[in-house]
Amino acid sequence: MGMGKTPGSSDDEGADAGFAEINITPLVDVMLVLLIIFMVTSSVITQQGPGGGAKAGLKVNLPKGGAADVTARTTDMSVAVLADGRFVLAGNVVAEEELKQAFDAAKSQNPDTVVIVQADEGVSHGTVVQVMEMAKKAGLAQLAIGVRDGT
CATH class of the missing domain: 3.30.420.270 (Nucleotidyltransferase; domain 5)
Known part of the structure; x- marks a missing residue:
């Protein structure tokens, strides 16, 4: 039994056995979608539509x-x-x-x-x-x- 081989396997099968890699592509896709959602909602909050409103996202130091x-x-x-x-x-x-x-x-x-x-x-x-x-x-x-x- 050699290092890195599974028990009960022959020598040529052990060369193909290895650790599975973690696929991070779906994780990156989800993170990019979340980033876009946060960017869009933050711009909507700071630039409210016509009519403004009392909470229009302006930096005014009110008394x-x-x-x-x-x-x-x-x-x-x-x-x-x-x-x-x-x-x-x-x-x-x-x-x-x-x-x-x-x-x-x-x-x-x-x-x-x-x-x-x-x-x-x-x-x-x-x-x-x-x-x-x-x-x-x-x-x-x-x-x-x-x-x-x-x-």
């Missing part, structure tokens, strides 16, 4: 508040004001004129649209009031301010 948070509906319009004063609507930086046009379009689609203003802590009060005044001039009277949970 703390004690009241209950406003729950966004699909008809609501979320406007973020970044620390440098730029306006973000549905994940895209927009100019003041484009924001006015978006308010007018929202008014024509649904007059009961709620405008949620999410302003960074460092934004001046005047900039927040400016956004709210643009919404009111467009005819959107329901306004809300987005804040972090105070706890």
Whole structure:
């Protein structure tokens, strides 16, 4: 009985006997599919569709508040004001004129649209009031301010 041979086998059969290799191709296929799924879902989370929403994946340092948070509906319009004063609507930086046009379009689609203003802590009060005044001039009277949970 030699090394590496199975018991009871002849010498020429032992040369063909060996360890079976592990096939990793199915494992790699599954891992690539999972990677693609994670990449697609993460891009969907950060770039939400038209209308945005209160949780549109923006990095805005909201001030703390004690009241209950406003729950966004699909008809609501979320406007973020970044620390440098730029306006973000549905994940895209927009100019003041484009924001006015978006308010007018929202008014024509649904007059009961709620405008949620999410302003960074460092934004001046005047900039927040400016956004709210643009919404009111467009005819959107329901306004809300987005804040972090105070706890």
